[in-house]
Amino acid sequence: MIVSGKAVVVPGTNIDTDVLYPGIYLNIDDPDLMKPYLFEGLDPSLRDQLVSDTVLIVGANFGMGSSREHVPLAMKASGVRCVIGSSFARIFYRNCVNLALPAISCPEAAKAAKAGSEISIDAVAGKVTVDGREFVAAPVPPFMLEMLERGGLIPWAQHKLAQS
C-alpha cells in the first residue's frame, strides 16, 4: 500500500488526545462535525494547513491518553492519509489501524520532514520518502498490514460476517 501527500508538522512529544481534540467537544458522534475541533487545544492554525492528501509528522508517544476515536476520525475526515512519527501510544495506534490510517514509525523521516515536504510511504516495503530522500521505516506487523490493506476493521468485519 502506497500513500503520498504533503507534510504538516505537529511539533512536540507526548502530544495527548485531549489537546488534539478537547473533551468539551466529545458529545459529537459525526466525524464531519468533529473536523472544526481537531488540534483545538494544541494549535488551531494547524487545521488551515490540512489538504486532501496530508501526511502528519509527529513526535514520540504521539496520541497518549484518552481512547477518543474523535482524533483519528477527525484526521481522516480532514484529509490526513498517514501519520509518521517515532512512536505512538497504544490506543491511538490501534484506532489508526482500525480506521486504515497508517501510523508509521520512522523517526529519521519525521526529523527530515518540514511543513510542505512531499512524502511518500510504502508500508509493505517499509520505505518512507521525504522530498526524494529515502528512509527505512519500522516494519508494520503482518496483521496490521492486512488490516490496513483491507481498509480497516469495518471491511474486515464485513468480510468475516459474509463468510459466516
Added chain:
Amino acid sequence: MGYTVAEKILRAHSDTDHVEPGQVVMVRCDVVLANDVTGPIAFRQMEKMGTDEVFDRSKVVMVADHFAPAKDERSAILIKRLKEWSLAHGVAFYDQGRGGIEHTLLVQEGWVVPGSVIVGGDSHTCTHGALGAFSSGLGSTDIAHCLVFGEFWEAVPGTIQVTVKGEKGRFVTGKDVILAVISQIGAGGGTDNVLEFVGPGVRALSLDERLAVSNLAVESGSETGIFPADEVTAAYLDGRTEKKWDAVHSDPDASYSRQIEVDFDRLEPLVAKPHNPENVVPVSEVVGTPIHQVVVGNCSNGTMTDLRQAAQMVRGKHVHERTRMIVVPATQKIYREAIAEGLIDILVEAGAAISTPTCGPCFGGHTGALAPGENSLATTNRNFKGRAGSPEASVYLGNAFVAAATAVAGEIVNPAQVTS
C-alpha cells in the same frame, strides 16, 4: 519458559496454545463496556459493519457517565441514544441516579472477577486490573467489533513487574504508588506492556487503593495494571458476584520486559505537576502553590476510602476562601454510604460542593471547569493542558489527603504538616 498473569489470561481467552509478546491473537471478552461518548460512535460503526446483532447481551454494559446529567441538548441526544440502543438490545444500562462512574461501578456491581477479560471504550478500563483481570481500553471501532464478535485483536503485551515493599506511611496511598511508577518509567515507558504489582507492600493496599493504582496505568502508556488476586481481592468479591473465578499468578520463570521497585519506606505523598502525569515531585516540593479549585473524585479516587480521607482532613474546618472544593462520589452506592457515614455532612459543612457521580470535572466536559490562570489540585488521573477547562489553567494531581488538606489551606500543603 513460564507465563505472566497477562499472558496466561490472554492464552485462556484465545485459540492459541502459546502466546508471547508481540504476537497478534484474537482475544475473547467477558465484559464489553461503553459510555455516552464512545457507545454512540461504536453503534455507528456497527451499522457500517452491516449487523445489529450483539454477540452476547449478558456481557455488554452501557453507562451514562461522561456528559450525564446531560449538560446540553447534544449530550442529551447521545445519552438518549445510548439508553434506547441498550433497551433495544437487552443489555445492561446504568442511567444517572442508578449507577455512577463506569469503572468504579463495574467493580462494585460484581462484573469484574480475576482472570477475566474486560474491554471498554474508555482508556481507564485499565482500572479493572485491580481485581486481577486483563482489562483494555479501546476505541469505538474496536468496541463495535467486540459487540458483534465478542473478541478483539491484541498484540500480546510484555509485562513490567513492579515490586512494592516497605511500610506504608500515614498519608501515603495507592495514588502515590502509581505516581512513583509513572515517574520512574515515564509517560510512554509502559507502551506495549502491562504492569504487574507484586511484593509484600501490595497487601497494604486496599481494593479501593488498588483501583487508583491500576487506573493510572495508562498514564504510563501501559495497557493495564494487574494485581494478581489475593485475600484482599477474595474478601472484596465475597457475596458481590456469582461469577466463578480462580486467582491467576505469574509462573516463577515468567519473562518480564522490565522489573522495578516502589519502596514505601522512601515514599511520601507525591504530586504530578502540570501538564503531564509524569512530572512527579514529592508534595514538599510544591508546598505553597496557590490552589483555586480542589476536586476529589473520578474513576481513580472517588471511593469510600477517598471520601473518608478527604473528610478526615476537613473535619471541623473550612475550605479556604480562595478555593472551591468539589467532591464527586464515584457511584450512587458510595454516595449513599458516605451520607450514612456522615462524610457528606462533614464535607458540606466545610464548604465543599458535592456533585452527583459524573466524569465531568475530570475531562473538562462540564461541572467545575477552570478559568485562565487558575490552579487545580485534583485526585483525577490527567493534568494535560486544557484538560479541565482553560488551556491557561494548571492541574496538579495528588491523593485525597493532599487534595482535602490543600482545600483548607488554599495552597498545596503536605498533609503530614497539617495540625488537626
